[in-house]
Amino acid sequence: MTKKPSAEESKIINTIMEKTKELNKNNITRTKAYLDFYLRYPEIHWSFLAHMVSRNGGWSMSDLKGELLSRLLSKKEKQSYFSFLERGNWLIFQDAYPQLMLYEESVRKKEPLFWMLPSLNVSFFIETIWDHCWEEPNSPLLTEALIINEQNYIERRVIQNEVFIKEVFNTLEFDLQDMLSFNQILFPYSDYGMLKLAGQTVNQFESLTERIRLGKRLYSILFGEDVLNKTVEWAKEHPHTGSRMDYWPDIFSRVHEGIPSLQYKMKLKSCQLRPGARRIFSPTLQDVWKDVKHEAAEAGEWFVDFSILDMLKEMDGPGIGNIESDYCQTLEKLELAAFAKKVLSILD
Template sequence: MNAKPFALRNLLVLLRKWMTEMSDAGRRMTAGNGQLIHPGSADWHDAQKYFQGILEERLLQQSLVEHSAIKDAPYDHIDASLQQMCDEWCGQIKKETAFYNRNNILRTTAYRKVYEESPELHWALLAHLVSRNGGYNMTDLRGQVGNMTLANQEQDTLFGFLEQCNYLIFQDAYPQLRLYQLGKRYGSAWLPLLRSFHASIFMQAAWNMFMEFGHSPMLTIAQIINEQSYIEKRVIQDPDMQQQVFSAPLFSMQELFHLTSVVFPALDHDGEINTYFGIFMDDFLSLKQRIRAGKVLYNILFQGSAYEPKLELLQFAQKVKHTGSRADYVPALFSKRSDDRARFFSPELQTVWPNQSHPSIVATDWCTKVDVMRELSMMHILPQKAGDITSAYLRKLEEIRTLAQFLPFS
């Protein structure tokens, strides 16, 4: 009997069991103390009321004026003395966006730089850590298991899906982050510039709220909603993507390639990675589930109770260079060397995927109804060490390592 397909089937069964356990753990984590709620605090209520008022006003404007007229409107409400400076900002941001949006490695670096300069922008740190996972997913396709199970065309198709999501979110979010950084010294004068970068009216209202209330959690939840909604019609509901990527059996390989998982390694004071936080989603194709997952991850990162992993996760982000290889955080199981027979081959991203060119983005606004405000909710404080998946994660990695010894990798 040929040992290779038999061992591969065992590996797939093992990984499916792992995913089931992690999904069950995620459901337990978000039950009870993890229920989605609308916080009752006065500051949240006031900020949300202000946010909704701005959004309703913008939606009314959108119904009265053609979008093309709005997006090309002059920088109304900006003092003439700031006009030239605003033009310079826009030129600088467009150059930066084009530079960093060439690949996952650069995007991930850019998010970290934004957070280090402006720690009030919580979403930037969350985006950095999630973007690292995007890079791992990309290299998995060209790694040992990917080469064993997928043809080159299938690898290219799944990479194209991951890259498009990665690219679109950065193209939308990064200019907004940089506009805030460049313009915050001038108060709210920079806000009309958001239209120059085709920011959704939902995010225009969110930034108005932030400049008025400085409410970082609400801004972060708004950014989670915005970016997942932004890719919903452009990628998830795209007919070509539906046919090429999400149809069985190709997308069923999502379990093998962790497309529904996000893992945050924590670097302790001794420089060791001994703790892992994260979640495994039940339904990646569901917009509500992706938004919910973003909220859970944000809660793990910033809203933890007695044990808050943010410092250790930030330590990992700052100290461990992002190469896209899973060897960056599980060197006991993954290796960057293809001739390492004891570990899974996990290459650096830029050695296996060249920079991609992308078509021009059509400026359309996903936000058409104020009903989206229903998603603007936080979560209760989670239990101590919420999201800590270390024990189950490492146990399953050891099982995979044991099985790998019997796989005749080539």
């Protein structure tokens, strides 16, 4: 039987809902909120993983209006891809951030308050994990459970959404991105003054199991000894703007340094600008996309099959940490496509 909140507890729930709504304004506010929380509570590893993955979501949103993908996608396609990325980013935050705030309130009151999670429309699955980890702190278990929870949460609401299936997944552009590995999750950090990129390449995004495994591999990379502290310092020193100039100002620029209408000229060779080449235009998110007013999240409990618990037992080995070489190849493939406009010729 669900316990009825007292007047004080109802006030806590309302405050959490209002604060979540305030910070769920756009990718920039969400991404900052995750980092701010992690810096207060570093035992909640998932919050920093969410911060870094959300940064990548913002970079992908800005890419749609950047110099390379702007030449390959129609206006409608850019809007569809943005809506897909934005909806997933928004949904995860509105589900996960109330959990983080309830943990904060539990710490403040020195007692677990996770029985209130159903009032915040949070799955029974993750409620039981929060309770367990309060009694027996286990940061890796909580992180993996949150990965499983959030990926299941968006499965029906985003991945199986008929509009996104038609306008995103069933498109040639998405198939090409998957085939050519156009998507990498990047974790930038500075190592003795040199920029390094850890991370993973994203494949089979439509597969729930593969997304969960990817999240677990990303966690093992990000919280590895050689990466974590340096990435945290980088994140603190580089506020998220959505522009890839945040991490690679030698290659990307928030200002278009060329003439947009001219045919694209190849600029990169082995991730270095060619002599005399201008930097690649990568705008800030707020310069190219307006804030979205979302419809309420679809109701429903995703945890109906206990076999998902096997994913908590399944151990993933460390993924490839250094992703820089793969990302350099991605940029060169995108440049070649922008130069030759091969994708557009196929679509025609």
